[in-house]
Amino acid sequence: xxxxxxxxxxxxxxxxxxxxxxxxxxxxxxxxxxxxxxxxxxxxxxxxxxxxxxxxxxxxxxxxxxxxxxxxxxxxxxxxxxxxxxxxxxxxxxxxxxxxxxxxxxxxxxxxxxxxxxxxxxxxxxxxxxxxxxxxxxxxxxxxxxxxxxxxxxxxxxxxxxxxxxxxxxxxxxxxxxxxxxxxxxxxxxxxxxxxxxxxxxxxxxxxxxxxxxxxxxxxxxxxxxxxxxxxxxxxxxxxxxxxxxxxxxxxxxxxxxxxxxxxxxxxxxxxxxxxxxxxxxxxxxxxxxxxxxxxxxxxxxxxxxxxxxxxxxxxxxxxxxxxxxxxxxxxxxxxxxxxxxxxxxxxxxxxxxxxxxxxxxxxxxxxxxxxxxxxxxxxxxxxxxxxxxxxxxx
Numbered sequence: 001x002x003x004x005x006x007x008x009x010x011x012x013x014x015x016x017x018x019x020x021x022x023x024x025x026x027x028x029x030x031x032x033x034x035x036x037x038x039x040x041x042x043x044x045x046x047x048x049x050x051x052x053x054x055x056x057x058x059x060x061x062x063x064x065x066x067x068x069x070x071x072x073x074x075x076x077x078x079x080x081x082x083x084x085x086x087x088x089x090x091x092x093x094x095x096x097x098x099x100x101x102x103x104x105x106x107x108x109x110x111x112x113x114x115x116x117x118x119x120x121x122x123x124x125x126x127x128x129x130x131x132x133x134x135x136x137x138x139x140x141x142x143x144x145x146x147x148x149x150x151x152x153x154x155x156x157x158x159x160x161x162x163x164x165x166x167x168x169x170x171x172x173x174x175x176x177x178x179x180x181x182x183x184x185x186x187x188x189x190x191x192x193x194x195x196x197x198x199x200x201x202x203x204x205x206x207x208x209x210x211x212x213x214x215x216x217x218x219x220x221x222x223x224x225x226x227x228x229x230x231x232x233x234x235x236x237x238x239x240x241x242x243x244x245x246x247x248x249x250x251x252x253x254x255x256x257x258x259x260x261x262x263x264x265x266x267x268x269x270x271x272x273x274x275x276x277x278x279x280x281x282x283x284x285x286x287x288x289x290x291x292x293x294x295x296x297x298x299x300x301x302x303x304x305x306x307x308x309x310x311x312x313x314x315x316x317x318x319x320x321x322x323x324x325x326x327x328x329x330x331x332x333x334x335x336x337x338x339x340x341x342x343x344x345x346x347x348x349x350x351x352x353x354x355x356x357x358x359x360x361x362x363x364x365x366x367x368x369x370x371x372x373x374x375x376x377x378x379x380x381x382x383x384x385x386x387x388x389x390x391x392x393x394x395x
Contacts, residue, residue: 036061059132091143258314
């Protein structure tokens with residue numbers, strides 16, 4: 001089959017690889033019909049290169065049709081249309097029973113000190129072959145694979161794999177009070193969707209980004225756009241939003257940017273240097289002395305009102321990051337974060353999508369491309385070119 005494979009920093013290729021096969025009786029094989037390109041994939045493209053190996057199959061936002069089932073599968077049949085969450089989780093361990101699927105004890109990567117495995121996401125998270133491919137092996141499929149109706153095009157349900165539950169968890173963790181103000185940093189796919197959900201929940205939402213096209217998308221759904229570069233000219237995001245909120249700041253901030261933030265040149269240099277070192281040197285550097293680009297998080301800490309909440313959905317990977325602990329303590333900031341526990345939220349989200357499109361998912365993707373165009377799509381998406389906000393590959 002054809003699959004998108006990592007071959008080196010900034011080097012994604014569409015390669016011929018062996019077809020997946022049933023390995024456990026609880027597996028299914030899914031023929032992929034749509035698969036997303038996620039902002040988190042950009043971390044593999046450059047920043048997390050020390051934990052990648054040439055030939056790794058990437059991608060963690062797939063859906064498709066069940067092609068083959070293992071002998072112990074009871075909830076699925078050949079021909080079922082399914083969406084696959086990015087967390088590889090058993091659904092029955094202590095963590096999964098508490099809705100913490102990204103901490104699944106069955107697939108935790110203890111040798112790296114990380115949580116559950118993810119599809120297509122480096123040695124840190126299990127090195128499980130990903131979903132930017134023609135076929136995908138899905139373990140624990142009775143629990144993992146979400147059956148969806150056959151009406152509507154793929155885009156109606158595809159984003160249950162990551163974007164919708166990640167944004168939903170970010171908003172839930174933000175705990176915005178009734179009538180409160182939510183600041184969303186970053187209007188990429190997750191920030192955009194979180195802003196839409198916040199508006200639908202009745203909150204005042206201010207969304208920050210550097211790209212005018214992205215700001216126009218959130219404004220169309222009722223959020224107030226704030227151009228980061230314009231804000232910097234008049235004192236910064238914190239000053240602008242305090243002026244707009246009676247001098248206090250927003251009740252909650254969602255950091256949907258993470259370690260790809262602009263405005264952190266020192267950390268960016270460290271990440272690039274680590275990316276070209278031999279793995280035996282760069283892996284411990286990233287694990288024990290890695291620095292993130294913290295501009296977005298520091299903006300959140302500055303902007304949020306005293307006693308407010310910061311919800312982090314943007315991925316961070318450094319272990320030696322300087323944090324303004326005095327300011328955080330003094331402001332009584334509440335901080336919640338983590339990868340989305342996808343299956344924790346999908347039963348709430350799916351019914352909202354069957355007969356209606358409250359979050360605009362049918363038109364959410366800006367680009368639908370064949371898998372063969374994946375290498376150029378990665379490049380354009382990282383550079384925020386050609387109006388790319390959300391790319392969907394169709395194998």
